[in-house]
Amino acid sequence: MNPIIRLSDNAANRIKEIMSEAKNKALGVRISVKSGGCAGMSYVMEYSKEANPSDEVIEDKGVKVFIDPAAVMYLLGTEMDYKKEDFSSTFVFNNPNETERCGCGESFKID
Numbered sequence: 001m002n003p004i005i006r007l008s009d010n011a012a013n014r015i016k017e018i019m020s021e022a023k024n025k026a027l028g029v030r031i032s033v034k035s036g037g038c039a040g041m042s043y044v045m046e047y048s049k050e051a052n053p054s055d056e057v058i059e060d061k062g063v064k065v066f067i068d069p070a071a072v073m074y075l076l077g078t079e080m081d082y083k084k085e086d087f088s089s090t091f092v093f094n095n096p097n098e099t100e101r102c103g104c105g106e107s108f109k110i111d
Contacts, residue, residue, distance in 0.1 A: 003058055004067055004075050005031065010082040011091060012061035019063075022047060028064030030055070031080075033071040037107020039100050041074070043093050074110055 007015070015029055026047035036042050048066045051057060056067040067075060078095040093108075100109040 004072055005078045007060045008081040011080045012063045014082040015063045030066040032068035033074045038102035039107040039109040042107040
């Protein structure tokens, strides 16, 4: 069975950097999905200080990712990457379930 989400090497390394610089001791990062944006839904990533009993927990490349149970069906098979360009850097979700993405890349839709 494929994991709900996989991390690229770049994403795992960036999360490790962020976690090492965090002032508060977080266990990992939490990924969820919320309504909003041009296409209807957007990804949310934040520090996770504690595991919720209903979270799906993925450990990949030395990083713990806590997935909100309401987001699981939207994320199945997704690869999380980290891209750094001349003037910006961002986490990118390569989600095979997306049927539409807004022009700025900040939101998506799944039919």
